[in-house]
Amino acid sequence: MLVTRFAPSPTGWLHLGHAFAALFAADEARRSGGRFLLRMEDIDSTRSKPEYEAAIYEDLHWLGLQWEEPVRKQSDHFADYRTALKKLESLDVLYPCFCTRREIQDEIARAGQAPHGPEGPVYPGTCKKLGRNETETRIAEGRDYALRLDLTKAMVLAGCNLHWEDLSHGKFIADPSALGDVVLARKDTPTSYHLAVVVDDAAQGITLVTRGEDLLPATHLHRVLQQLLGLPVPIWKHHRLITDETGKRLAKRDDARSLRTLRELGWTPERVRDELGKLPS
Numbered sequence: 268m269l270v271t272r273f274a275p276s277p278t279g280w281l282h283l284g285h286a287f288a289a290l291f292a293a294d295e296a297r298r299s300g301g302r303f304l305l306r307m308e309d310i311d312s313t314r315s316k317p318e319y320e321a322a323i324y325e326d327l328h329w330l331g332l333q334w335e336e337p338v339r340k341q342s343d344h345f346a347d348y349r350t351a352l353k354k355l356e357s358l359d360v361l362y363p364c365f366c367t368r369r370e371i372q373d374e375i376a377r378a379g380q381a382p383h384g385p386e387g388p389v390y391p392g393t394c395k396k397l398g399r400n401e402t403e404t405r406i407a408e409g410r411d412y413a414l415r416l417d418l419t420k421a422m423v424l425a426g427c428n429l430h431w432e433d434l435s436h437g438k439f440i441a442d443p444s445a446l447g448d449v450v451l452a453r454k455d456t457p458t459s460y461h462l463a464v465v466v467d468d469a470a471q472g473i474t475l476v477t478r479g480e481d482l483l484p485a486t487h488l489h490r491v492l493q494q495l496l497g498l499p500v501p502i503w504k505h506h507r508l509i510t511d512e513t514g515k516r517l518a519k520r521d522d523a524r525s526l527r528t529l530r531e532l533g534w535t536p537e538r539v540r541d542e543l544g545k546l547p548s
């Protein structure tokens with residue numbers, strides 16, 4: 268049976284782009300008699316707010332959507348992410364990184380240029396060169412660190428012939444090199460978007476991952492993580508992004524386009540669907 272999900276972060280009001288993503292996932296499930304699930308991506312405890320979570324339920328109900336309870340909240344599942352991290356640690360594909368954002372920028376400036384991935388400049392690998400003693404000393408000193416994936420080692424283990432399929436974009440061979448050594452956890456948060464999304468999609472039994480095209484490059488990495496963690500492999504369907512008249516992507520700070528504002532202005536759920544259909548793709 269087909270299982271889809273909508274996975275918003277409760278860090279702001281939902282806008283038309285979210286409405287599109289939610290309706291897209293729910294429609295996929297409905298068309299094939301499948302299940303539609305919801306997930307709160309609330310690992311960022313400083314930006315996630317209960318009022319935003321409540322507003323998400325309100326907006327989605329208003330749009331006419333229904334989902335299964337209980338909703339999976341990432342903040343309830345840190346133990347699952349720790350287990351996944353342990354597994355990756357046992358494969359020796361993680362390393363602690365002590366660099367601040369500033370230090371990374373400086374290092375890149377010194378090197379003259381750095382490959383620019385879909386999520387910004389690729390990490391130059393500074394902390395991969397630290398010896399074991401230095402790493403342990405810094406951890407013992409209580410320094411902040413993130414755990415990064417050693418992509419070279421990960422790819423050796425995962426194999427270079429990993430496939431994944433997108434129903435709109437076709438078949439791919441997993442090649443996450445454009446992302447580099449991504450952060451998979453931080454000292455105080457045992458996960459990051461990339462780790463949580465693969466663990467959660469597996470835990471929720473998602474068979475079709477639908478989301479915006481901006482995340483297509485990340486799927487290469489997710490396929491590798493699934494392989495390393497021995498998780499089932501879903502199919503993907505990345506959809507177009509909703510933009511404003513000038514072609515700019517909608518952002519959470521564009522309050523004028525939040526669903527709650529549109530509702531106050533008298534929009535109906537039917538109007539939302541109509542307008543989404545009319546927007547350029």
Ligand code: GLU
Nearest residue numbers: 274275276308464477478
């Ligand atoms: N929380 C992510 C977002 O809002 C969801 C990404 C995904 O569906 O994998 O973009």
